[in-house]
Every structure is written in structure tokens, then in C-alpha cells.
Amino acid sequence: MGAYDINRFKGVIIAMYACYDEQGEISAAAVRKLARHYAGLGVKGLYVGGSTGEGMLQSVEERKQVLAAVMEEVGSELTIIAHVGAPSTRDSMELSKHAEQVGAHAISAVPAIYYRLSPQSVERHWQEMIDSTSLPFIIYHIPQTTGFQLSTSLLSKMAAQDKVIGVKISSESTFELQQFKAAGGADFLVFNGPDEQYLAGRSIGADGGIGGTYGVMPELFMKIEQCFVEGRMEEAREWQFRVNEIITGLLALPSLYGGCKAILKLRGLDIGQPRMPLLPIPESEMDRVKELNDKILAYIDLAKA
Numbered sequence: 001m002g003a004y005d006i007n008r009f010k011g012v013i014i015a016m017y018a019c020y021d022e023q024g025e026i027s028a029a030a031v032r033k034l035a036r037h038y039a040g041l042g043v044k045g046l047y048v049g050g051s052t053g054e055g056m057l058q059s060v061e062e063r064k065q066v067l068a069a070v071m072e073e074v075g076s077e078l079t080i081i082a083h084v085g086a087p088s089t090r091d092s093m094e095l096s097k098h099a100e101q102v103g104a105h106a107i108s109a110v111p112a113i114y115y116r117l118s119p120q121s122v123e124r125h126w127q128e129m130i131d132s133t134s135l136p137f138i139i140y141h142i143p144q145t146t147g148f149q150l151s152t153s154l155l156s157k158m159a160a161q162d163k164v165i166g167v168k169i170s171s172e173s174t175f176e177l178q179q180f181k182a183a184g185g186a187d188f189l190v191f192n193g194p195d196e197q198y199l200a201g202r203s204i205g206a207d208g209g210i211g212g213t214y215g216v217m218p219e220l221f222m223k224i225e226q227c228f229v230e231g232r233m234e235e236a237r238e239w240q241f242r243v244n245e246i247i248t249g250l251l252a253l254p255s256l257y258g259g260c261k262a263i264l265k266l267r268g269l270d271i272g273q274p275r276m277p278l279l280p281i282p283e284s285e286m287d288r289v290k291e292l293n294d295k296i297l298a299y300i301d302l303a304k305a
Contacts, residue, residue, distance in 0.1 A: 004136045004165055006189055008079045008105065010207045011044030012221045013191070014214045015052035016070070017261060020272030026062050030271045031069040037269060038078070043218050044208065045079030046070060047108070047168075049095075051142065052212030052257065055083050056113065057275045060091050064098045071102045081138060081210075085109030089125050093132045100133040108138035108168060111148040119154050130163050137163050141180075142170040142193065152183040159184040166207070169193050174204050181205040195221075196247050199240040202228050212256070213247055216263045217296050220246075223303040242299050249292045255279040262289045263296070 016038070019030035038046060048070050049055035049063050058066070067082050074080070082104040084095035092109055099107050109129055111122040130137045139158060141150045150167075158164045166189025169177050174197060181190045181204075192201025195211040198221060202209070214221050220243050227236035253259040257274045258281040264271060266289070273280040281289060 003162060006165055006187060006207075009045070009081070009138075009166065009189055009191075012214060012218060012225055013045040013047050013079065013081065013208060013210045014038055014043055014218055015047045015050050015210055015212045017052055017212075017215055017257065017264070017271055018054035018058070018066070018275065020275065022272070024272065024275060026058070026065050027272065028065060028069040030269075031066055032073040034264075034269060034271055035070050035073045035078075038215075038218065039074040041218050041222075043078070043214075043222065045081065045105075046074070047081045047083060047210045048104075050083035050108070050140065050210075051145065051170075052215070053083065054257070054275050054278065055085070056087075057278070060086070060094055063095060067099060067104065068102050071104065075103050079106075080104045081106045081108050083108050083110075083140065084129060085111070085140060087113055089128050092125070092129050096129045096132045096135070100135050104135065106136045106138055106165070107133065108140050110140045110142055111146050111150075113146055116147055119151065122148055122150075123154060123158070126158065130161065135163075136165040138165060138189070138191070139167040140170070141167055144171065150180075152179055155180055156183045159188050165189055166191060168210050169201075169206075172197075174200050177201055177206060178204045196244050197240075198243070199224055199228060199236050203233075213243075213250060213260065216250075216260050216293075217243065217246060217300065219300045219303050220296075239303070246292060246296055246299070249288070249295075253281060253285060253288065255281055259285075259289055259292070262286065263293045266290065266293050 021027040082099035168191040170193025192206040192209040195213045
């Protein structure tokens with residue numbers, strides 16, 4: 001792990017949304033515009049092609065196109081983590097090699113989906129990616145969607161490799177987060193996944209966070225981070241509660257990602273609709289979306305005051 005600068009991965013990292021044109025095809029221009037927008041706000045980095053980025057709904061070539069556009073636009077300014085997990089190991093390796101070619105700073109992957117795999121299969125799947133590049137690797141643990149429960153024993157075994165620098169933990173247990181941090185060791189990175197418990201994750205040992213709702217309110221997550229680092233815990237809690245108020249509103253919509261994209265469109269960032277089977281926001285729900293956007297913008301103004 002000493003070969004990698006792990007400090008560049010600590011902080012608020014946005015799980016970037018997928019960007020499509022009116023025909024539902026990848027829009028490289030929209031990708032670049034969104035990446036530039038986030039770079040201008042001062043976040044630490046972007047996580048590209050994960051759950052929020054709809055990577056599992058895109059072809060290998062589409063995923064390469066997205067990552068290349070991000071790297072061209074902000075690769076020299078932000079830390080870019082490329083999610084390369086795919087149903088097949090072969091595709092994951094191809095994406096890993098491409099990530100290295102375009103200059104990504106790390107790769108990350110979920111276990112292979114659909115099949116219920118043994119720990120040995122998952123380990124082999126990840127190891128093929130790790131061995132295919134010189135990039136550091138970040139495990140992505142999200143059992144509620146993959147069906148795979150990462151054990152501390154497998155985590156410890158993977159973390160013993162210099163290339164395996166951390167884990168993004170999107171399960172809902174902060175106890176599990178703390179256990180993974182203990183198993184990985186002091187220099188092993190743990191990223192909080194559930195946005196609604198960013199502060200709880202940081203308080204119990206997370207080095208930062210990677211999240212999807214960050215994309216409509218990164219300023220608020222950076223405010224929580226600032227308060228936490230400066231030891232202003234009561235203020236940090238107040239900001240987490242405001243964030244959770246927004247998340248509650250987003251989850252009440254027919255589509256989380258559709259809602260986030262609709263909010264960005266209201267701000268002049270049109271990145272298209274989610275790709276089916278993820279749903280768009282119907283026109284009948286737009287008043288609720290506008291109310292949420294107004295509330296977010298008011299909180300952002302307050303955070304800047």
C-alpha cells in the first residue's frame with residue numbers, strides 16, 4: 001500500500017450520474033459538462049460507472065466512452081475511481097485495462113452479479129482485475145444488490161495485497177464498517193456508502209464517502225465533512241439531518257436517479273433520463289421535484305453563509 005498516495009482518496013467523492021442524449025445514447029458532451037461542474041465545486045473526486053452511473057445497464061464500449069470523457073475533462077484535477085465490475089470477469093478485465101490506459105487513479109468492483117457465487121469465485125473474479133493492471137483496487141461491498149456478503153476473513157485476505165487499498169461499504173451497518181476498518185488495518189481505506197449516515201460512518205472510522213445523492217448537493221456533504229474535521233460535531237449533525245430530509249424526499253419519488261437527474265435539469269444540467277428499467281420522473285411529480293430543489297438550494301446558500 002505504500003506505493004500509492006491514499007490521501008488523494010480521502011474526502012467527498014461523488015458517484016457520478018449517467019449522461020444520455022434525447023435518444024438515450026451516451027452523451028460525452030453532457031459527461032464532460034457534469035464533470036466540469038463538480039470540479040468547480042471543489043469535491044475530492046468522482047466514482048464513475050457504479051450503481052449511480054448505471055454501469056450495469058451499459059455496454060463495455062459505452063462505459064469506456066464515459067470514463068474517457070471524464071478523464072479528458074477533469075482527470076488532471078480530481079481523483080477518478082473507475083468502477084469496472086461487470087457480470088463477466090472477462091469484461092471486468094477489459095474495463096480495468098482501459099481504466100489504466102486512460103489514466104484513472106484506481107479501479108473498483110462489485111462481485112459478479114446474478115449468479116450466487118462462492119467466496120472463492122468472488123476472490124478469483126476480483127483477483128483477475130487486480131492482476132490485469134498496476135492500479136490500486138477498491139472493493140465495492142453492496143450486498144443488498146449483489147447478494148454477496150463479504151466476510152472479514154476474505155476482506156483481510158484481499159487487504160494483505162499492496163494493490164488492494166480499500167473498500168466502499170454500502171451496507172447499512174456502521175458496525176460492519178468498523179469491523180472492516182479493523183480487519184483492513186489503519187492504512188486501509190474505508191468509504192462510507194449510505195449517504196444518510198455519512199457522519200455516522202466518518203465517526204466510526206470511514207476515511208470519506210462515495211455517494212449518489214452527493215451529486216445534487218455536494219456542498220452539503222462537504223459542509224458535514226468540514227464540520228467533522230474541525231470537531232464541530234453538533235453542527236455536523238445538523239447538516240446531516242438536513243441532508244437526510246432531502247434524501248427522504250428523494251426516496252419518496254417514483255425514481256431516485258430520475259429525481260436527481262430532474263433536479264440537475266432544473267439547474268441547467270440536462271443529462272437525460274435514467275436508462276430503463278430505471279424510471280424517469282413523470283410530469284405529475286415535477287412540483288415535488290421543484291420543491292426539493294428549492295429546499296436544497298436554500299440549504300446550500302445557508303452552508304455558504
